[in-house]
Amino acid sequence: MKRWQAARFGEVSDVLRLEDVERPEPGAGEARVRVLAASLALPDLMMVRGDYPFLPEPPASPGQEVVGIVDAAGDGFSHPVGARIVGNSRADIGIGGFAEYTLVPGWSAMPVIEGLSDEQAAGFPGSFHVAHIGLHHRARLRHGETLLVLGGAGRTGSAAIQIGKAMGATVIATARSESKARFNREQGAHHVVNLSDPASNDEITRLTGGRGIDVVYDTVGGEAAATAAKNLARGARFLIVGFASGVPASLDARGLLMGDYSVIGVLSSFRDDDEKAATVHALTTMLAAKQIDPPVTAVYSFDQVPDALADRADGGHGQTVITVSSGGAPH
Structure with a gap:
């Protein structure tokens, strides 16, 4: 499988490479997910540069938030194989979401709210949930x-x-x-x-x-x-x-x-289960009432990740998304 990663910290053009790696194996409480789309935000750029506090050591593999299809589930993961979910990747251990497959911990995984496209869903937790x-x-x-x-x-x-x-x-x-x-x-x-x-x-x-x-x-x-x-x-x-x-x-x-x-x-x-459930309910209600509408302002293909990160460094606004694969069967 393919994954964007950097063996050392530095500027994107100097360190980020598309590598062939083994598919990650899920541990207890997590799943391997085939990535459909991933959010790109400022922390992803900071991660590659070595400025992100939650990733003190390389390798860096950006793409913190993903929407995808559960491909394999570890013990205790609450969503079945084949489910379309949104959640965090394991970018904290160098298994990020700008990849064909990533790992998603169960605490972050949620079904995609009905009506959200892959592009809207990819960054929804890190924007609207927050x-x-x-x-x-x-x-x-x-x-x-x-x-x-x-x-x-x-x-x-x-x-x-x-x-x-x-x-x-x-x-x-x-x-x-x-x-x-x-x-x-x-x-x-x-x-x-x-x-x-x-x-x-x-x-x-x-x-x-x-x-x-x-x-x-x-x-x-x-x-x-x-x-x-x-x-x-x-x-x-x-x-x-x-x-x-x-x-x-x-x-x-x-x-x-x-x-x-x-x-x-x-x-x-840091939210608890009650807060998470209340937020999902509130946002679902707001979406249905058309009170909120997640804006996707830029979409890049999987091979354009370095360009997308470079553009993010120059500013921009709204939600940037990397599309990785379609919702059909994997190639």
Whole structure:
């Protein structure tokens, strides 16, 4: 079988290669999955470069999230052979999803929600599940509150816009270019601001009637996070989801105390079974009501993985997907 992997960390063009490898064998609680499509996101690029905290040593095999067909199941895996599922790959041990076959641990595996294409399903957990876990289970976002999404053009940021709007919040998103601002509005953002503009603080004050932001969904970190922290309502909840800027949010304890707000980390793998079931139910309902619609903005073929990663390094927005095989019988 074929798998994209890097024996050492470095730039994609220098280290990433399409290799012939043996099909992986599933252990207890996991399955071998024939990959139909895989999500491509910033962590995949970070993984190859050696900047991803969950992969401290090479080899690197990107492609964290996949949709595929269960090909072989280990003891205790809850989905049958032949099932179409979505889940995480074992990129953490160099068995990533940019491959013809990968391993999927049972804790991450779920049936694909009816109505989602392979391309939409591939990145759904890492975008819409994460956003719902953060906004509903962690921040307890309420109808009528104001949500600020840092990095609204990213895949999880755009999901947070859609889910926040579906939950009845007024959604303000951030963007540094007109194309990304337009994309944010297409996802349902009521307002878009550029935090690098010195007038952005006054704009947020105006948009919130002087109250400030109730919930921040931070996928950016760095200066954006610091600016957002100056515009919070009392009792605000600041969700740390990622740091696309390369610098995690740095929020000092004195500011937390005097501002009377909370900081919460959001990682969907830490959810319990009840939260997982509630999120699946809520997202299924939102999909059926057409309140959310996962945007797929770029699709690449399996042999274009290096090009796709290079394009991601230059920015972009929404969900990028690698198509690996069709839903029919394997070749």
